[in-house]
Amino acid sequence: MNSIQTSPLSEIMLEKDGKIRTKSSRAGDYVVVAICVFLILIYLAPFVNIISRSLSSPNALVNNRVSFWPVDFTLDSYVYVFIPAASKVPEAAVRYINWLAKPEVYRFLQFGEEGKNHKIVNGLPATIPADGPTIQNSVNNIDYTISMNGIWLGDEETTAKAIANGYTCDPEYIVQAIRCSLNDAEAGLVVPVTLSVAGPYTEDLKAKGEEGTCNAVRAPEGQFDAIWDAFIAEWRASGADEIIAERAAKYVDPF
Structure with missing residues (x-):
């Protein structure tokens, strides 16, 4: 006759879903959960380290001071x-x-x-x-x-x-x-000016400027000055003089 093994009532628990579990089976569940959590942490560790490094200062990175938490927090890496x-x-x-x-x-x-x-x-x-x-x-x-x-x-x-x-x-x-150059610096002053005459001439002057520069660079020996002077004269006559005059008229001394 086959014998039937039973567990003491103290080791039997009734789950919410109606299933009967023993304490030993629940202990096994805890072990499985602990292993899963451990593996998840192992997989996440490199990503946490990368994020921490991206939020740390170069000095901290060079000296290998960063592990899983930013050192000398900075957002420079994202700028x-x-x-x-x-x-x-x-x-x-x-x-x-x-x-x-x-x-x-x-x-x-x-x-x-x-x-x-x-x-x-x-x-x-x-x-x-x-x-x-x-x-x-x-x-x-x-x-x-x-x-x-x-x-x-x-x-x-x-x-x-x-x-x-x-x-x-x-x-x-x-x-x-x-040290002096890194302290008390002031940004260069910019005075916004709208030039009414610049619009019609801008693209043409840009094209002439590129062409004139190329011609001057390729000028035969001894002819650079003549080619450059001719280019500047034509460039100014093509609208540059009007822009220069308007800019000078609208200039305001900021000091």
Whole structure:
């Protein structure tokens, strides 16, 4: 005869849906839920880290201080870079910008190879003249490092000292000059003026300007001055003089 195993009444629970469950089966449910929550957290961790990094300062990123919470909160990452809607490969553009934002990448682009593009002075790179394959197309390759629009070594003070290392004078003079340039700046004054005569001439003058510039650049040796002067005379006679006169008449000295 087969025996029937039963559970004590103390281990039996009646669920809301009418099903009878034992305490051991409920414990198994808790274990499954805990495992699921753990796996969800593991999957979410990289995304949380990415978001935290995007909301942290460059200094915090360079020094690896960011994990799952923003450090030195900033929205700068969402201000400067955008991909035009006309881009045919927006994903590739984003990947390129992300690559440029890596410290090891932009530092190499900015300072190049030690001994060829820079030397170390007081623990910081100092730019030195270079030629041949290692020459930089612009100072510190700022044309390439678009993500920071200049040199960046993690914080303003360190960056200023590195820039100062590239000068032959006392580096402290350069550091002080940089500090002054970053404080109490005033935007250039703009006085809006509507020019009534500009409308009819704008496109024609623009076309003449482009054509005249191209002709001057391609001028044969010894003929540049003559070609340039003829271009300017024709350009002014085509409406530019009227615009200049109206602009001068409407100018108001703001001071």
